[in-house]
Amino acid sequence: MRMFGFAGWSGGGKTTLLEKLIPALAARGLVVSLVKHAHHDFDVDQPGKDSYRHRQAGCREVLVASDRRYALMHELRGAPEPTLEALVARLSPCDLVLVEGFKRASGLRKLEVHRAANDKPYLYRDDPSIIAVAADAAPATTLPVFGLDAIQPIADFVVAHAAAP
Numbered sequence: 001m002r003m004f005g006f007a008g009w010s011g012g013g014k015t016t017l018l019e020k021l022i023p024a025l026a027a028r029g030l031v032v033s034l035v036k037h038a039h040h041d042f043d044v045d046q047p048g049k050d051s052y053r054h055r056q057a058g059c060r061e062v063l064v065a066s067d068r069r070y071a072l073m074h075e076l077r078g079a080p081e082p083t084l085e086a087l088v089a090r091l092s093p094c095d096l097v098l099v100e101g102f103k104r105a106s107g108l109r110k111l112e113v114h115r116a117a118n119d120k121p122y123l124y125r126d127d128p129s130i131i132a133v134a135a136d137a138a139p140a141t142t143l144p145v146f147g148l149d150a151i152q153p154i155a156d157f158v159v160a161h162a163a164a165p
């Protein structure tokens with residue numbers, strides 16, 4: 001499996017870009033999976049649902065399955081946060097793993113997604129694993145720069161630069 005990352009500050013447009021990019025990559029015949037880093041105490045389950053109640057009762061893992069999908073929830077229960085590598089190892093085989101977040105992951109080629117309205121500094125200046133930028137205002141850099149809506153050129157770049165973990 002090859003991997004490519006997307007880094008940027010919250011509100012910078014990573015999810016919106018990926019939402020447009022994934023269908024463009026899938027249209028090329030690629031099987032695409034995604035690992036997203038969330039902040040702190042997120043929850044994909046709803047209070048009152050059986051799976052939520054089972055987790056709250058102390059299960060380390062709860063797998064919910066239907067004829068359309070399954071979801072595995074794993075409670076760390078005080079264990080350290082898994083590394084990106086450990087999380088990717090849990091995925092089913094695919095052609096391309098997109099990684100959203102994990103700003104500090106080293107060795108992962110990344111595209112920085114940046115919006116000027118966020119008023120945050122660019123990350124590429126301090127992160128040599130960022131090899132391109134997608135932004136609404138072009139920064140002064142020698143890195144390749146794309147507009148936030150340049151989906152096909154970004155897809156070309158991702159396919160050309162995705163690498164094995």
